[in-house]
């Protein structure tokens with residue numbers, strides 16, 4: 352039994368998801384129990400600074416160092432908070448905060464996660480594993496998505512073929528054929544495109560900064576999707592590209608939103624219709640990615656991530672995938688909101704036991720890799736030096 356803390360702030364940069372899990376077993380035969388989970392919101396100032404550089408704002412090196420410090424402090428505080436009242440954690444697996452992601456394209460990919468692991472280890476005094484994407488990128492992969500092998504381990508079903516669809520800022524799918532807990536050869540996964548990133552930008556703009564997301568899709572549900580705009584957006588080259596593929600806010604972020612807004616203005620689209628069109632875009636792009644790139648359509652779809660709470664979005668996904676049942680991972684006993692945080696705890700556990708964390712057929716890497724860089728605490732280093 353090992354207590355491990357998983358930490359991540361995703362592309363929405365809304366705050367740090369922290370999960371304290373109790374892990375036992377080895378390789379893919381794991382027993383993972385969620386002990387505590389919490390989201391620690393970033394201050395509005397920190398969120399704005401992160402979103403600004405993710406949207407291309409320039410920073411000097413001192414400003415970059417300061418931002419990295421602020422994020423590392425917030426992550427270590429999240430770790431200390433989540434473990435309060437529980438047995439001490441032996442390990443932290445921290446994804447950090449993605450601020451830049453460039454998929455490989457003739458040259459190696461490049462992905463930057465701030466909130467450096469050595470600072471988290473130093474501040475929390477808990478050994479920390481971070482930079483999980485690097486080894487996969489170095490092997491020619493996208494470094495993303497990394498969650499599919501954890502989905503196979505925690506959600507693989509003996510007889511059913513399933514898709515696990517994450518709806519964060521960006522959407523990503525894991526395809527799990529029957530028996531994928533035992534055999535991962537047929538497991539696939541890639542980023543399907545935008546999930547909430549464009550919707551969140553639209554809501555923020557349309558509500559003059561009063562709302563950061565469309566709670567349960569209530570506003571979008573009052574509108575009607577604009578078919579010609581949807582057809583234009585679905586022509587985007589990302590949806591023609593076969594997997595392996597990954598994307599981020601550099602692509603489906605501020606610039607893409609500005610274009611959507613301009614096109615909506617040209618058509619004098621009402622705010623609710625624009626939100627309905629963006630919600631439909633997420634649902635339709637997911638269904639189209641499945642139809643174009645999955646080996647088989649699944650027996651059922653399990654949603655997770657913040658967007659799985661958006662009942663209107665969920666109903667539009669179910670409409671486009673009908674008659675395939677669309678559930679959430681909560682329905683099968685895995686917390687839909689904290690699955691990514693749990694995944695980084697498992698990746699840290701695998702790293703500490705020498706188990707490779709990537710699936711080359713998912714990320715496009717040339718080979719299996721041990722993922723993550725290990726940062727010992729200053730106390731542990733001092734003990735090693737003394738002995």
Ligand SMILES: Nc1ncnc2c1ncn2[C@@H]1O[C@H](COP(=O)(O)OP(=O)(O)OP(=O)(O)O)[C@@H](O)[C@H]1O
Nearest residue numbers: 361362363519520521547564567656657658660661
């Ligand atoms: N009740 C809700 N109704 C509608 N949308 C919601 C609700 N709760 C959360 N969301 C959406 O989920 C988003 C956050 O999701 P999540 O935390 O999974 O994203 P992330 O982890 O930042 O992204 P990624 O998985 O791309 O890294 C919010 O920005 C919001 O758009």
Ligand SMILES: CC(=O)N[C@H]1[C@@H]2OC[C@@H](O2)[C@@H](O)[C@@H]1O[C@H](C)C(=O)O
Nearest residue numbers: 362449452495496497498521523691
């Ligand atoms: C570079 C980066 O941070 N990518 C994220 C992002 O958010 C969702 C999707 O795009 C996914 O590919 C990935 O995160 C999850 C945790 C993953 O690696 O599986």
